[in-house]
Amino acid sequence: MNNELALQTLDALRRVLGTNPQQLHEPSFEGNEWVYLKDCLDSGYVSSVGKYVDKFEKDLATYTGANYAVAVVNGTAALHIALKLSDVSQDDEVLIPALTFVATANAVTYCVAVPHFVDIEEKTLGIDANKLRQYLADITEQKSGQCVNKKTGRIIRALVPMHTFGHPSDLEGLISVCQEFNLNMVEDAAEAIGSYYKGQHVGTFGLFGTLSFNGNKTITTGGGGAILTNNEILAKKAKHLTTTAKISHKWEFRHDDIGFNYRMPNINAALGCAQLELLDSKLFSKRNLFSLYSDVFDQFSGIKLFQEPENCKSNYWLQTLILEEHESENLQKILESTNNSQIMTRPSWVLLNELKPFLDYPSMDLVVAKSLSSRIINIPSSSNLGNI
Ligand SMILES: *Cc1c(COP(=O)(O)O)cnc(C)c1O
Numbered sequence: 001m002n003n004e005l006a007l008q009t010l011d012a013l014r015r016v017l018g019t020n021p022q023q024l025h026e027p028s029f030e031g032n033e034w035v036y037l038k039d040c041l042d043s044g045y046v047s048s049v050g051k052y053v054d055k056f057e058k059d060l061a062t063y064t065g066a067n068y069a070v071a072v073v074n075g076t077a078a079l080h081i082a083l084k085l086s087d088v089s090q091d092d093e094v095l096i097p098a099l100t101f102v103a104t105a106n107a108v109t110y111c112v113a114v115p116h117f118v119d120i121e122e123k124t125l126g127i128d129a130n131k132l133r134q135y136l137a138d139i140t141e142q143k144s145g146q147c148v149n150k151k152t153g154r155i156i157r158a159l160v161p162m163h164t165f166g167h168p169s170d171l172e173g174l175i176s177v178c179q180e181f182n183l184n185m186v187e188d189a190a191e192a193i194g195s196y197y198k199g200q201h202v203g204t205f206g207l208f209g210t211l212s213f214n215g216n217k218t219i220t221t222g223g224g225g226a227i228l229t230n231n232e233i234l235a236k237k238a239k240h241l242t243t244t245a246k247i248s249h250k251w252e253f254r255h256d257d258i259g260f261n262y263r264m265p266n267i268n269a270a271l272g273c274a275q276l277e278l279l280d281s282k283l284f285s286k287r288n289l290f291s292l293y294s295d296v297f298d299q300f301s302g303i304k305l306f307q308e309p310e311n312c313k314s315n316y317w318l319q320t321l322i323l324e325e326h327e328s329e330n331l332q333k334i335l336e337s338t339n340n341s342q343i344m345t346r347p348s349w350v351l352l353n354e355l356k357p358f359l360d361y362p363s364m365d366l367v368v369a370k371s372l373s374s375r376i377i378n379i380p381s382s383s384n385l386g387n388i
Contacts (some may be wrong), residue, residue, distance in 0.1 A: 021342035050266030066234030075212025079107035117363035126169025168315035289386030
């Protein structure tokens with residue numbers, strides 16, 4: 001094995017990043033964060049009521065173009081409730097990509113449902129709609145308007161596209177698969193605030209979309225998430241379920257369902273309001289960082305810098321290098337040389353079907369996901385790195 005590609009990669013990263021140590025993705029607070037947080041402390045409204053929660057929800061709806069946004073404690077909780085309100089219930093199957101963060105599968109299991117892993121495509125890093133259509137035509141049948149897996153006898157209830165590293169999946173293709181096979185679509189847009197598919201913000205195409213505002217995401221509320229939907233009734237149900245299913249009343253504590261304490265606290269929402277004001281400038285910097293990386297990696301052979309799919313505008317949450325197949329044995333060497341030099345790089349997730357809790361769950365053949373998971377390297381992507 002030769003070290004040459006690893007050395008060249010380190011050198012290229014240094015040309016963009018200089019000699020300082022770099023994290024994979026750091027938050028930055030350059031706006032009204034202190035002002036809004038101080039306002040929360042001064043007013044005493046730090047917890048589950050307060051004006052910033054309402055404002056953040058309105059601002060999110062305005063930004064994404066969704067009719068409604070419900071702010072919650074994290075992106076995983078957002079997915080849990082979105083799936084629950086998409087009728088995902090015990091023993092249903094939910095199609096999810098094999099290459100995603102573990103939260104996507106965890107949320108399915110919180111509904112006592114079964115994750116069913118599907119393959120992805122190299123051009124979007126999201127679910128391959130054509131391969132999925134053929135697979136479903138093979139293994140399912142329609143029974144009274146429901147999609148039944150002939151092998152397991154279970155209903156396949158929903159499909160969860162995930163917009164990997166902020167890059168939109170093939171939404172048109174996936175929507176048509178959902179229509180053909182009677183599946184509900186919930187978009188895991190945790191990584192994709194500020195990303196657009198044919199001019200429309202992702203997370204607004206399905207019955208629900210979900211966002212995450214964890215500390216490593218494009219904008220952060222410390223921890224946090226949101227449920228997006230265009231459906232008024234579903235939005236009200238989402239709000240109700242995430243706020244302990246309490247019936248609104250001046251003093252009475254009456255709950256009409258088993259609810260969840262998933263509401264985003266006011267101080268987190270305050271941070272979110274300030275971060276959302278900065279989102280466009282962060283997106284601008286992230287695009288600029290992409291073009292700085294392009295300048296050095298365009299001349300490379302054996303590695304390419306992943307570019308937003310056609311007809312899409314990506315937020316470029318995490319910048320991504322993809323090794324060509326014949327170079328995949330260099331992945332570990334590149335990870336070693338960069339991390340040893342204080343430039344934080346990371347491989348993609350281990351495929352979920354290979355994780356201990358999910359070994360026994362169904363999956364289609366996952367050749368592309370398997371191949372990509374041995375060739376992806378995320379490189380430092382913080383928005384401040386692209387400042388000009
Ligand atoms: C970040 C993330 C989530 C949600 O994460 P939380 O930490 O719960 O906010 C879900 N799915 C994907 C793909 C993610 O990257």
